[in-house]
Amino acid sequence: MSTPIVSAQDLRIQFPTQDRTETVKAVDGVNFSIQPGETFGVIGESGSGKSTLGRAVVCLLKPTSGQVLHGDVDPYSLSSAALRRQRRDFQIIFQDPNAALNPRMSIVESVREPLDIIGDKPRAERQRLALEMLDLVGLNADFGRRYPHELSGGQKQRVNIARVLTLRPRLVVCDEVVAALDVSIRADVLNLFADLQRRFGLTYLFITHDIGVVAHVSSRIAVMYLGRFMEMGPSETITRRPLHPYSEALLSAEPVPLPSAMRTGKRIVLQGEIPSPTNPPSGCRFRTRCPVARDVCAADEPVWREIAPGHHIACHFPGALGGAAGH
Numbered sequence: 001m002s003t004p005i006v007s008a009q010d011l012r013i014q015f016p017t018q019d020r021t022e023t024v025k026a027v028d029g030v031n032f033s034i035q036p037g038e039t040f041g042v043i044g045e046s047g048s049g050k051s052t053l054g055r056a057v058v059c060l061l062k063p064t065s066g067q068v069l070h071g072d073v074d075p076y077s078l079s080s081a082a083l084r085r086q087r088r089d090f091q092i093i094f095q096d097p098n099a100a101l102n103p104r105m106s107i108v109e110s111v112r113e114p115l116d117i118i119g120d121k122p123r124a125e126r127q128r129l130a131l132e133m134l135d136l137v138g139l140n141a142d143f144g145r146r147y148p149h150e151l152s153g154g155q156k157q158r159v160n161i162a163r164v165l166t167l168r169p170r171l172v173v174c175d176e177v178v179a180a181l182d183v184s185i186r187a188d189v190l191n192l193f194a195d196l197q198r199r200f201g202l203t204y205l206f207i208t209h210d211i212g213v214v215a216h217v218s219s220r221i222a223v224m225y226l227g228r229f230m231e232m233g234p235s236e237t238i239t240r241r242p243l244h245p246y247s248e249a250l251l252s253a254e255p256v257p258l259p260s261a262m263r264t265g266k267r268i269v270l271q272g273e274i275p276s277p278t279n280p281p282s283g284c285r286f287r288t289r290c291p292v293a294r295d296v297c298a299a300d301e302p303v304w305r306e307i308a309p310g311h312h313i314a315c316h317f318p319g320a321l322g323g324a325a326g327h
């Protein structure tokens with residue numbers, strides 16, 4: 001295997017609560033690596049720490065402990081100028097198509113802006129590159145003259161993709177990038193991501209709470225709960241034969257055509273809310289909602305282990321719920 005583009009080792013990110021009396025453990029000991037050219041999906045309920053993880057990968061957030069490596073480099077060991085350069089290779093696109101667009105800038109100006117800031121190419125060249133990138137995302141020069149309010153959400157998200165790709169990044173974190181879009185155009189935008197990946201040899205970290213989306217685009221999937229990964233493996237394995245009770249529950253809630261939902265035919269409704277990340281449950285942090293929890297789950301934290309080649313899990317009783325749901 002080649003050197004990963006990104007890896008995380010026991011990554012932890014904490015925030016003080018608003019009254020500063022407690023600590024939010026948003027990411028609480030995560031390990032993974034992403035290979036060049038792959039799409040790594042992260043799924044989990046709201047508040048599980050997905051966006052925090054994505055922001056750490058692109059150095060928008062500094063780890064509280066553990067580390068994120070870019071290749072074999074710790075970006076925080078670099079000088080500030082070298083870190084700025086490094087960040088160009090690791091970009092992020094957010095859910096809100098308006099987030100990165102200045103309403104007073106024309107579309108082509110917005111796409112050109114990252115190149116303007118770097119300023120190492122003549123203006124005419126920057127303009128040419130911006131128009132070329134707009135064309136690649138399916139927007140002709142006419143769109144370049146327009147302003148954000150004249151575009152649909154899907155078109156604006158295409159502009160955001162073009163803007164990020166002018167920098168020719170190596171990895172792009174896609175944080176719920178189709179969640180705000182009309183269902184009818186989501187597939188088009190996802191297909192565009194796939195086309196651009198082939199063309200530019202991009203690597204994606206694809207964050208979503210929509211299993212349908214992540215199954216569609218990812219080669220591997222990690223299932224995140226309360227700051228930790230519960231299960232991680234090939235997309236096919238996680239969607240067809242998940243072994244962690246949390247993965248099973250998430251997948252069972254998905255309408256067909258996901259195969260695992262068809263297999264069990266039963267929807268597993270998780271009881272209760274996701275506990276507070278300031279004070280996660282002892283032992284297995286999923287135990288307060290796990291339908292198959294036993295005493296040992298409260299006493300001992302399950303170890304993150306490789307249960308089959310490339311398939312990792314943290315559970316004392318992998319597959320226990322699969323049996324229960326199947327009958």
Ligand SMILES: Nc1ncnc2c1ncn2[C@@H]1O[C@H](COP(=O)(O)OP(=O)(O)OP(=O)(O)O)[C@@H](O)[C@H]1O
Pocket residue numbers: 015016017024025026044045046047048049050051052053209277
């Ligand atoms: N800057 C911050 N300050 C304090 N707490 C934060 C901050 N950012 C995130 N959190 C908390 O960290 C936890 C994880 O948040 P995060 O946004 O990473 O979750 P998420 O999985 O992306 O959720 P969603 O699906 O709703 O986007 C939440 O409890 C959140 O309130």
Ligand code: SF4
Pocket residue numbers: 244245246284285286287288290291292293294297302314315316317318320
């Ligand atoms: S360790 Fe126990 S509580 Fe946690 S997911 Fe597995 S069976 Fe459920």
Ligand SMILES: [Mg+2]
Pocket residue numbers: 050051052
């Ligand atoms: Mg988020």
